[in-house]
Amino acid sequence: MHQSLKIITALALVAPTALNAQSPDSTRADSTRADSITGYWGNPHRNAGIRVTSTGTYNRVEGLPVMVGPWVRDTVGGVALRADVLGIVRSADSFHWDADNVGHSITLDARRADPAGRGWDLNLSSFDVVEAVEPWQMSGGESGLATFFFHRDYRDYYGRHGARATASLLMSARSSFTVGLSNERWTSRDARRVFTAWKNGAAFRPNPVADDAHFRIASAQARLDSRNDPVAPATGFNLLAEYELGSGRITTPGAISSFARSNPSGHITYGRLFLDLRDYNRISPTTQINARLVLGGWLHGDPLPMERRLSVGGVATLPGYDFRDATLPGSDVSQCNSGSPAPPGLPAQCDRVALAQLEYRTELHAHFLDVMNSRAIRIRGVGLTVRPTAVIFADAGRGWLVGDNPRGLRYSAGSAPSFGSFRSDVGLGLDLGLFGVYAAKAVSVSKEPANVFVRVSRRF
Known part of the structure; x- marks a missing residue:
């Protein structure tokens, strides 16, 4: 009982x-x-x-x-x-x-x-x-x-x-x-x-064991949103741009790979920039092509604290790859882990990330569903209709470290990895409005099995 x-x-x-x-x-x-x-x-x-x-x-x-x-x-x-x-x-x-x-x-x-x-x-x-x-x-x-x-x-x-x-x-x-x-x-x-x-x-x-720290933070954030509907947009764009300047001390460093960051000492100051741009385009009454670009990470100053580091991978970013997976061959361009074994919980350790997502959406029609939608289903006062939409998508992204001696996962502050080093996937799904069922397959890593997953919101 x-x-x-x-x-x-x-x-x-x-x-x-x-x-x-x-x-x-x-x-x-x-x-x-x-x-x-x-x-x-x-x-x-x-x-x-x-x-x-x-x-x-x-x-x-x-x-x-x-x-x-x-x-x-x-x-x-x-x-x-x-x-x-x-x-x-x-x-x-x-x-x-x-x-x-x-x-x-x-x-x-x-x-x-x-x-x-x-x-x-x-x-x-x-x-x-x-x-x-x-x-x-x-x-x-x-x-x-x-x-x-x-x-x-x-x-x-x-x-x-x-x-x-x-x-x-x-x-x-x-x-x-x-x-x-x-x-x-x-x-x-x-x-x-x-x-x-x-x-x-x-x-x-x-x-993951994060940094214990005390920081004073100044920030500037711009949000520009021209979408026709913030929940199910068909046209417009949504931009988030944020700059953060942090100054303080890390009193107890968290668990992070030694190659990603040496133990900080004394007073540190960091600058971080994050951009997330989403664009929605209706090309017919029932068809859309949508795109998303994410760029973010270290901009200047000392290395980032663990609370401000980044990663990609998993259902929300690269669904063809498992979330926090340390078993993939080659360099870990998802979490930027460069040690063995990985820190507990496999935390985000990247100084910078880049992610691109593209999707094609087209509504499907059926007489049975038209009958169901004659009156909207209401849950907590919100009207819901079953509008099946086929979704075809592709994603590409990776993270990297920034340093003076470029090698492996590390690149100089003024450079970026080649697109050929990005992890990518393709997939398709059926979005029913209240939830969607999707399947995604890794492209850049061979023999990685397909992932099937459910989302209760749009991919982006």
Whole structure:
């Protein structure tokens, strides 16, 4: 009975993640009306309450992070004010009360925007959270579903504790330019005992030992989004460009190959650039050709801390290759591991990565499905239709190290690997809208078996 109750409770908390995984942002907009209570300053635009929610990411370090605390919304002189004071309790080890299982997220936000989303935003936050090392590869919602149902976690994590201030120029509802300053402490986190629907109790892949560090970080980020639909785009583009300048100390180095980085000492300063461009092109009412280009990594200064290193490979980037696979022949251009044996958990160790993805999508039509779609299926108020779409795709990418003595995985700062050294794959799939089934085959590595996988969001 106790085990059944745990399963039902976990499903109730994780189930909304399936819908969150359909969108690029797992943070939901506040749906509570803002005109029911008179505000502190005498205008009827204030709301307040107690919130119980989650971050939407079930993982092997936290289990389910449950957030509880008060929130306030108000409007003063056309400026929307928001305050959230949330404590975090994590379900790992059956909600065991210890320092690793508690945290907080406090946010103060002021925003002024016109109906088109143009305006400005100021934000202050304090946090003690568990953060993904590479959130760009797979959404938190989709990774959480894989962890809970299939005992596969496609992310690595570290502890992030500090404060941050940002200022944003809003150019539209989905386009902005943001600058930020933060003071952060990073800590390594271990995988813990978390419930999974399959293989419950089995050991997870170790969470890699990251750097324990203290950094002051300045960042600038541009988001330009012209897509007609952020969930199922047919036209437009989406660009994320981010520069980060970090300065501080690594107090305890993580586990990393000696060729990738020597043990850091003293004060270090690094610069990192990350670009993610996605382009969507409708060439007929039912056909699309979409492309994605990712370039990122070390730009200047000292070697990157482990929390800022990169990798490719696995379902989200190169699905023809297994995630965190150290058995492939030749140099490890996926994780840039250059030691033997590999560090526990096979962490991302690359200074730079490049990834290109191309896909052709065409809708399929059938009378039976047209009948099914006469009325949309509704789940939590979201209308869903079964629109089968055939997808043919190809991917190519790799990572590398940057150094003064180029050899093997290492290249000089002003050079890049030849395209012939990239790992590539091809594949096809059937996207049903709510989920898709795909098969991918490695091209650049012979005798690698095909991978069959399920996605609950579009590939990109």
